[in-house]
Amino acid sequence: MREAAKTNRCVVYSRNIADKFQRDRFLKMSLPPEKITELKQIIHSQLNQMDIQNRIRDILSDTIQQDFMGQSGKVGEEELLHKLKQQGLVDDILHQLQFRGQQGGTTPATHFLDRDDKVTQLPTKKVNIDPTRRYVYFQIKGGKAFLEHIDESDPMPGQVSSFFMFHIYFRGQRFKSRPIPCACEPQIDEGFLLELHKESSGEAGKMADASTMLSISDPIHIVLIKTEASGETSLVSSNFFEWRTVLASSGNRMSMMLELKGTGNESKVPCGVIEIMMELFPKSTKNFGQDVVAAQISLEKSRQAERERLFLVYAKQWWKEYLQIRPAHQDRLVKIFAQDENMVNRPVNSFVKPLRGGRLLDSARHAARFVSLIHHEKVQSLGGGSKTEQWTNAHAFLCRNKGDCEDHAILLCSLLLGFGLDAYVCVGTKSKGAVHAWVVTISIEGTVVFWESLNGHRYIHLPIDPNAPPMDKQHRPKYPYKSIGCVFNHVSFYANNQPSDSVEVCKFNLKNEADWKSMSQDAVLSVCGPGASLAWPSMPPLCCSSLDSALVSNDLEQQLRVMVYEHRRDLGLTTNFDDQLSYLLTPALAAYELERVTGISAGNEEFQDSIKQAVPDGHTFKGYPIQFSHRNAKRAFATCLKSPVCEEIINCRGDHVRLGVRVKVYPYPENAIATWIMFACKYKSVL
Numbered sequence: 001m002r003e004a005a006k007t008n009r010c011v012v013y014s015r016n017i018a019d020k021f022q023r024d025r026f027l028k029m030s031l032p033p034e035k036i037t038e039l040k041q042i043i044h045s046q047l048n049q050m051d052i053q054n055r056i057r058d059i060l061s062d063t064i065q066q067d068f069m070g071q072s073g074k075v076g077e078e079e080l081l082h083k084l085k086q087q088g089l090v091d092d093i094l095h096q097l098q099f100r101g102q103q104g105g106t107t108p109a110t111h112f113l114d115r116d117d118k119v120t121q122l123p124t125k126k127v128n129i130d131p132t133r134r135y136v137y138f139q140i141k142g143g144k145a146f147l148e149h150i151d152e153s154d155p156m157p158g159q160v161s162s163f164f165m166f167h168i169y170f171r172g173q174r175f176k177s178r179p180i181p182c183a184c185e186p187q188i189d190e191g192f193l194l195e196l197h198k199e200s201s202g203e204a205g206k207m208a209d210a211s212t213m214l215s216i217s218d219p220i221h222i223v224l225i226k227t228e229a230s231g232e233t234s235l236v237s238s239n240f241f242e243w244r245t246v247l248a249s250s251g252n253r254m255s256m257m258l259e260l261k262g263t264g265n266e267s268k269v270p271c272g273v274i275e276i277m278m279e280l281f282p283k284s285t286k287n288f289g290q291d292v293v294a295a296q297i298s299l300e301k302s303r304q305a306e307r308e309r310l311f312l313v314y315a316k317q318w319w320k321e322y323l324q325i326r327p328a329h330q331d332r333l334v335k336i337f338a339q340d341e342n343m344v345n346r347p348v349n350s351f352v353k354p355l356r357g358g359r360l361l362d363s364a365r366h367a368a369r370f371v372s373l374i375h376h377e378k379v380q381s382l383g384g385g386s387k388t389e390q391w392t393n394a395h396a397f398l399c400r401n402k403g404d405c406e407d408h409a410i411l412l413c414s415l416l417l418g419f420g421l422d423a424y425v426c427v428g429t430k431s432k433g434a435v436h437a438w439v440v441t442i443s444i445e446g447t448v449v450f451w452e453s454l455n456g457h458r459y460i461h462l463p464i465d466p467n468a469p470p471m472d473k474q475h476r477p478k479y480p481y482k483s484i485g486c487v488f489n490h491v492s493f494y495a496n497n498q499p500s501d502s503v504e505v506c507k508f509n510l511k512n513e514a515d516w517k518s519m520s521q522d523a524v525l526s527v528c529g530p531g532a533s534l535a536w537p538s539m540p541p542l543c544c545s546s547l548d549s550a551l552v553s554n555d556l557e558q559q560l561r562v563m564v565y566e567h568r569r570d571l572g573l574t575t576n577f578d579d580q581l582s583y584l585l586t587p588a589l590a591a592y593e594l595e596r597v598t599g600i601s602a603g604n605e606e607f608q609d610s611i612k613q614a615v616p617d618g619h620t621f622k623g624y625p626i627q628f629s630h631r632n633a634k635r636a637f638a639t640c641l642k643s644p645v646c647e648e649i650i651n652c653r654g655d656h657v658r659l660g661v662r663v664k665v666y667p668y669p670e671n672a673i674a675t676w677i678m679f680a681c682k683y684k685s686v687l
Contacts, residue, residue: 139191253277459479
């Protein structure tokens with residue numbers, strides 16, 4: 001009987017230990033109930049695998065005989081738990097649950113968090129170190145001197161505040177931190193596990209030795225993004241960090257303070273300081289002296305500087321020859337160099353690199369649709385006035401999810417090159433004279449297609465013969481472009497050499513030296529080719545969307561229903577939603593998105609037939625579709641009310657008024673979205 005009682009008590013105590021572990025962990029998390037249940041099941045399964053009940057029974061048997069023998073009354077549960085802690089059982093359980101299967105002790109974790117996660121800290125995924133690979137553990141411990149936020153206080157519970165997010169890019173690997181509340185001294189404490197060799201680079205044969213690591217000159221790109229409470233994002237800092245100093249540090253481990261500089265006109269002004277720690281896993285058997293590492297870095301910089309100097313000499317001579325052809329060339333938009341977000345002058349070819357979307361984008365038209373959904377914003381100069389020219393690095397552009405027309409055109413051109421098209425970035429002006437960038441593709445047959453990266457539109461270009469009779473309005477080109485100065489991609493650069501720089505009469509036979517003056521491809525590749533200038537980052541891979549389309553669509557639809565109800569209530573109107581009518585709007589939204597992607601309209605007949613059958617005789621149906629690239633219900637509803645057609649639907653009066661609203665969110669890479677909303681009503685007119 002005593003033995004049976006002991007066994008039962010052991011079962012209870014093992015459950016108590018599991019419950020205690022779960023409570024301690026879950027108090028620090030903000031998780032849905034189903035996720036908590038799943039984690040409890042995992043913990044319970046692990047306890048069973050550890051044969052925890054037999055271990056508890058043995059410890060309790062010895063403890064009761066030695067410490068509690070002869071005591072009157074019952075032994076308290078807290079006392080027994082205290083004894084189990086003293087024996088180290090609880091620590092063993094926690095260690096096994098957190099680091100089971102790892103070798104060499106605690107392993108740093110990489111982070112994969114949703115961009116839309118708010119300031120609440122969520123649990124992060126952890127990955128084990130592969131002992132056959134070489135890693136750098138890059139940790140950002142904390143921040144100081146972010147003086148712009150010196151007056152910001154801690155947000156109240158439930159209050160949405162602005163936050164920082166760190167994005168890391170290194171050798172084809174992308175990571176991001178959790179959202180960190182903005183403060184003068186932000187508490188960051190984020191670590192990232194960076195693999196030095198990736199199999200996709202053909203380097204999987206062996207672990208990198210010391211000499212190989214010293215030759216890896218790719219910097220760690222640190223991008224700091226600030227998101228306001230309103231959802232607006234801004235690029236705070238873009239820093240290229242030289243990591244190889246860890247090879248000369250004691251034990252391949254080092255800590256230092258890194259000063260972050262601003263961007264654009266503030267690129268020379270510090271915006272804050274972060275404390276970083278780096279450690280090499282596994283440790284190298286050979287350590288270099290600081291002078292060796294410094295000499296290698298200095299040698300690489302001097303080689304790149306020499307290549308850039310030679311290219312600059314060539315570009316000056318090329319430009320002089322171009323001006324001698326025709327004096328009017330002086331006024332053409334021939335863009336050979338451009339400044340990035342750190343005000344560094346680079347050849348424009350260095351911004352473009354072929355980029356494959358993997359399985360995230362199915363076609364060139366899907367790529368155009370994706371790029372068009374990234375928000376457009378011109379960089380304004382301090383104090384207003386005209387915009388500041390700034391070509392942002394692709395990684396920073398994707399992290400911010402916002403940029404100017406040049407950033408969009410470069411990304412689209414890179415994706416089209418990845419799909420095997422002969423694509424170029426065009427620099428010229430629009431119809432009103434504003435400087436603009438777009439993309440052109442030229443087929444084998446010579447078909448010329450313009451791609452507008454800001455809205456995804458495609459235009460087939462047929463040059464007009466200037467000596468032909470005037471054209472009527474109907475046959476004039478529909479594209480908004482006026483002049484073109486140059487076209488370029490990652491290996492080629494051509495300046496418009498034709499008598500007129502007007503797009504309408506421009507011929508795109510780029511091999512014809514009479515029409516286009518080309519730069520030497522060898523000269524371009526000397527500074528923009530693979531491995532030529534590793535200080536300029538490569539094109540980062542795209543990240544898949546973390547949004548659940550059905551979940552976010554339903555959530556936004558429910559918010560809009562509440563807003564419609566409250567709006568009509570303020571007008572003294574009753575509101576009745578027809579769920580079936582709302583559902584019937586779904587095919588229309590799908591057809592609209594398909595048309596935006598492919599240019600082909602489909603399914604309109606079925607939609608019209610379903611609506612006719614759902615609307616009784618004598619009733620009227622009205623619908624209003626609209627598309628956004630955000631999920632802000634208030635902004636969307638306010639915009640819809642500005643349309644007279646939509647306002648008439650929402651404020652509908654009559655007999656048997658039934659309203660419908662349908663939302664469909666189409667996710668794209670980098671959490672870009674196409675949000676389609678359709679309001680509809682059916683009613684019997686009383687007039």
